[in-house]
Amino acid sequence: MISEKMLALARGNSAIRAMFEEGNRLAALHGRENVYDFSLGNPNFPAPAAVGRAIRGVLDREDSLLVHGYMNNAGYADVRGAVADSLNARFGTAFDADNIIMSVGAAGGLNVVLKTLLNPGDEVIAFAPYFVEYGNYVANYDGKLVVVPPNTEDFMPDPQRLETALSPRTKAVILNSPNNPTGVVYTAETIARIAEVLEAGRRAYGTEIFILSDEPYRELAYDGVEVPYVTKFYNNTIICYSWSKSLSLPGERIGYIVIPRAVHEYEIVYEAACIATRVLGFVNAPSLMQRVAAECLGARTDVEAYDRNRRLLYEGLRALGFSCVFPQGAFYLWMKSPVPDVDFAEAAKRYNILVVPGASFGCPGYVRLAYCVSEDTIRRSLPAFEKLAAACFARA
Numbered sequence: 542m543i544s545e546k547m548l549a550l551a552r553g554n555s556a557i558r559a560m561f562e563e564g565n566r567l568a569a570l571h572g573r574e575n576v577y578d579f580s581l582g583n584p585n586f587p588a589p590a591a592v593g594r595a596i597r598g599v600l601d602r603e604d605s606l607l608v609h610g611y612m613n614n615a616g617y618a619d620v621r622g623a624v625a626d627s628l629n630a631r632f633g634t635a636f637d638a639d640n641i642i643m644s645v646g647a648a649g650g651l652n653v654v655l656k657t658l659l660n661p662g663d664e665v666i667a668f669a670p671y672f673v674e675y676g677n678y679v680a681n682y683d684g685k686l687v688v689v690p691p692n693t694e695d696f697m698p699d700p701q702r703l704e705t706a707l708s709p710r711t712k713a714v715i716l717n718s719p720n721n722p723t724g725v726v727y728t729a730e731t732i733a734r735i736a737e738v739l740e741a742g743r744r745a746y747g748t749e750i751f752i753l754s755d756e757p758y759r760e761l762a763y764d765g766v767e768v769p770y771v772t773k774f775y776n777n778t779i780i781c782y783s784w785s786k787s788l789s790l791p792g793e794r795i796g797y798i799v800i801p802r803a804v805h806e807y808e809i810v811y812e813a814a815c816i817a818t819r820v821l822g823f824v825n826a827p828s829l830m831q832r833v834a835a836e837c838l839g840a841r842t843d844v845e846a847y848d849r850n851r852r853l854l855y856e857g858l859r860a861l862g863f864s865c866v867f868p869q870g871a872f873y874l875w876m877k878s879p880v881p882d883v884d885f886a887e888a889a890k891r892y893n894i895l896v897v898p899g900a901s902f903g904c905p906g907y908v909r910l911a912y913c914v915s916e917d918t919i920r921r922s923l924p925a926f927e928k929l930a931a932a933c934f935a936r937a
């Protein structure tokens with residue numbers, strides 16, 4: 542009766558629902574404060590005060606028909622101009638309003654770009670471990686996700702393995718840095734090597750290959766680490782940015798796409814992406830939030846607080862004998878599982894700890910802990926982790 546693709550998704554959804562229900566069940570039994578839920582990438586710090594001020598200011602100041610009205614599918618021209626100016630000031634780029642399309646978060650942006658680029662059967666490459674929704678987004682347009690196996694040495698994408706994954710059907714490669722789930726920030730050298738491999742692939746196959754840079758965590762980088770701006774390395778780069786994490790606004794669904802003029806056949810790509818925004822039913826990104834985002838381009842979430850969480854959890858778990866990647870960005874800790882990852886996640890629940898098995902990111906043998914929780918939750922979780930460690934290391 543319903544679509545076969547959706548039937549498969551509805552049946553497969555049980556694991557996510559089970560995790561959510563397990564969190565609620567444990568909270569009802571032990572109290573919410575005694576459940577250590579590291580499963581969700583939902584920011585725990587409120588949006589900066591500038592966001593509330595901007596919402597009130599826009600509503601008080603501006604004509605409500607304009608604030609809440611339809612506009613060009615790309616978004617308000619002045620908002621797009623402000624986004625371009627801010628990128629130029631930060632990254633030395635030369636964008637203008639016509640390089641920007643306002644989007645419904647990064648998820649909306651990725652769907653617009655994939656709708657724009659893909660013919661049925663086209664391949665999109667992702668590096669494991671990867672954000673699991675990529676598979677669904679690519680399938681939306683009858684594309685095929687090709688997964689490059691993980692580089693478990695440092696979880697940097699491996700350009701050599703990328704080379705073997707390329708084919709005449711490769712249309713795009715998704716990069717995600719700072720990375721969900723590993724917290725790794727891709728180095729300029731790695732991105733430059735990827736660009737070389739893709740240039741060679743374009744020449745060999747006579748095709749266009751795009752980099753799709755998925756950047757919801759761009760502002761969450763620690764210790765002054767540089768997050769290179771990918772358009773500088775490869776002409777056919779399209780960026781999908783979001784304020785979901787950087788301003789703690791995931792429910793407001795606001796972000797933008799950057800399509801530089803250096804992209805092959807820029808005019809038609811940009812035009813088609815505007816139309817994709819319309820025909821996918823987004824029509825335009827939320828109008829009030831576009832205005833708010835433009836007024837908050839200099840605002841940031843509490844990166845220092847995430848940084849404190851990062852150190853506390855990393856050092857706490859390391860002291861217990863767990864082996865983790867020290868995250869340089871995002872708010873995830875990627876930990877080697879001492880027993881098979883699905884068993885570890887099950888065992889953790891016995892100590893009221895919720896984590897996501899690496900298999901959910903195409904990388905079994907690891908688990909992801911989202912440390913966008915209170916510092917107090919992390920402190921109080923450590924004795925529970927100690928018991929879990931004793932149980933798991935005894936078994937391993």
Ligand code: PLP
Nearest residue numbers: 582646647648672721757783785
């Ligand atoms: N890409 C990655 C890697 C993510 O982790 C997320 C959300 O967690 C998204 C995209 C979707 O972000 P948004 O809420 O802006 O649509």
